[in-house]
Amino acid sequence: MDRIPILKLGNALLVTIQVDMHDRLATALQEDLTEKIVSARARGVLIDISALEIVDSFIGRMLDHIAAISRMLDAETVVVGMRPAVAITLVELGLSLSGVKTALNVERGMELIKRRLDETEVADGDDDE
Amino acid sequence: MTTRSHASLFATILSEHGPQILSAWSDRLKSTGALASGRLREAELQTQCRTVLELLSTAIAGGLDAASPNYGPLRDVLADVSRSRAVQGFTPSETATFVFSLKQPLFEAVSAAEAGDPSTVARAVQDITQLIDALGLYTIEVFQKSREETIIRQQREIAELSTPVVKLWDGILALPLIGTLDSQRTQVVMENLLESIVAQTAEIAIIDITGVPTVDTLTAQHLLKTVSAARLMGADCIISGIRPQIAQTMVHLGVELNVVSKATLADAFALALKRVGRTVVAVKARELPAG
Numbered sequence: 001m002d003r004i005p006i007l008k009l010g011n012a013l014l015v016t017i018q019v020d021m022h023d024r025l026a027t028a029l030q031e032d033l034t035e036k037i038v039s040a041r042a043r044g045v046l047i048d049i050s051a052l053e054i055v056d057s058f059i060g061r062m063l064d065h066i067a068a069i070s071r072m073l074d075a076e077t078v079v080v081g082m083r084p085a086v087a088i089t090l091v092e093l094g095l096s097l098s099g100v101k102t103a104l105n106v107e108r109g110m111e112l113i114k115r116r117l118d119e120t121e122v123a124d125g126d127d128d129e
Numbered sequence: 130m131t132t133r134s135h136a137s138l139f140a141t142i143l144s145e146h147g148p149q150i151l152s153a154w155s156d157r158l159k160s161t162g163a164l165a166s167g168r169l170r171e172a173e174l175q176t177q178c179r180t181v182l183e184l185l186s187t188a189i190a191g192g193l194d195a196a197s198p199n200y201g202p203l204r205d206v207l208a209d210v211s212r213s214r215a216v217q218g219f220t221p222s223e224t225a226t227f228v229f230s231l232k233q234p235l236f237e238a239v240s241a242a243e244a245g246d247p248s249t250v251a252r253a254v255q256d257i258t259q260l261i262d263a264l265g266l267y268t269i270e271v272f273q274k275s276r277e278e279t280i281i282r283q284q285r286e287i288a289e290l291s292t293p294v295v296k297l298w299d300g301i302l303a304l305p306l307i308g309t310l311d312s313q314r315t316q317v318v319m320e321n322l323l324e325s326i327v328a329q330t331a332e333i334a335i336i337d338i339t340g341v342p343t344v345d346t347l348t349a350q351h352l353l354k355t356v357s358a359a360r361l362m363g364a365d366c367i368i369s370g371i372r373p374q375i376a377q378t379m380v381h382l383g384v385e386l387n388v389v390s391k392a393t394l395a396d397a398f399a400l401a402l403k404r405v406g407r408t409v410v411a412v413k414a415r416e417l418p419a420g
Binding site (some may be wrong): 086088 | 323359
C-alpha cells in the first residue's frame, strides 16, 4: 500500500500530500505521523496540501485529528497551501478546523512553527528562573 | 383563389390607398395613447409608420409568409422599433399595439376596395390577420429579448461592481462590501477574496461592511463562512465598518462574530499594519531622531 512520506526538518516534520487522499491512506498517514512525532521528538508538524484538489469530510476530520494528536504530543500542526475551493468546501461541510493553525505556504508555515518554538523556549526559560 | 393573387390584391390596395391607411393607422395609434407618455414624438411615430407601411407593401408583393426573405427589411425595421421602445420603457402591450393596430385600417381598405365580393373580403381579412399576427409576435419577441439583454447586462455590471478586492499594502487586502449579501453573492465574494489571497500571498484581509445596509443572522453566517475559509488558507480576517445601528441589531439577534472587528477601515488597517510589523508615523516625528 502507498504511504505518504514524512520528512524531518530540524525539529519539525514535513508532510506533502501530492496524491488524491483516500480514506485508508489518510488513516495510515495519521498512524505514521503519530509514531514519527514520538520517535523524532518533533515539536512541529507541517502539512502541505497545496496539491490537494478534493477533500471530503473524512479528510477534513483527519486533519483535525492529526492536530489534536500532535497537540497532545506537544507538537504544533500547521496546514499550509490550502486551495480556495478546498477551503470553501470545508467551510460548507461545517469543518472550520479550529484546532489547526494555517499558513499560506510552506515558508510562512515554517516561520510560524519557528516562532512558536522560540516562544515556548523563552517561556520555558522564564519558568526555570 | 391563391395566396399569390391575394398578395397582389394587397399590394394594389397598399399602393393605391397607402396615404389613407397611413393616416388611419397613426390616428388609431394616437387614440390608443401611443404619444400620451411623451416618450415618443409625433414626427418619430409618423416616420416609423411610414417606413413600416412602405416596406410592407414591397414585401407583400412577394407573398404573405412573414418568415420569408421578402420580409427581411421589414423585420429589421420592426426589430429596431421594438428595441428602441424597450429602451424607452414602453410596456409590451404598447409595443404590440403598434403593429396590431395596423389591422383595422387594412380591413377597412380591403372591404372598401372589394365591397361587392364578401368571400374575397373574408379570405383577405383572414390573410391579413395571420400576417399581422406573425409580425406582431416577432416584434414582441425582439422586445422581450432586448429587455432580457438589459437585465443580464445590469446583473453582470452589478456583480462586477460589487466584489472588488483591493490591495492596501504588501500582504494586506481589503474587501469593501456594498449592498445586501445573499448566498449567491457571498459565494462570488468568497471566491474572489480567496483567489486574491493566493495571488497576492496576503496575510491579512479586511472585510469592510460599511456599505452593507442590513445584517441579519444569514448575512452574519455568510461573513463567518468567508472568514473561516480565509483562515483555513492561512490568512487572518478583520471585519470593519460595523455601524452602531447594525451592532445593536446583531447583539439583539444574538449574532456573535468571533472575529477581530474594528469600527472603521482605518482602525482595521492600522491593526493590519501592526501585525505585519509596520507602522504609520508622521513625517516630522520620523525625522527628529535622525536629525
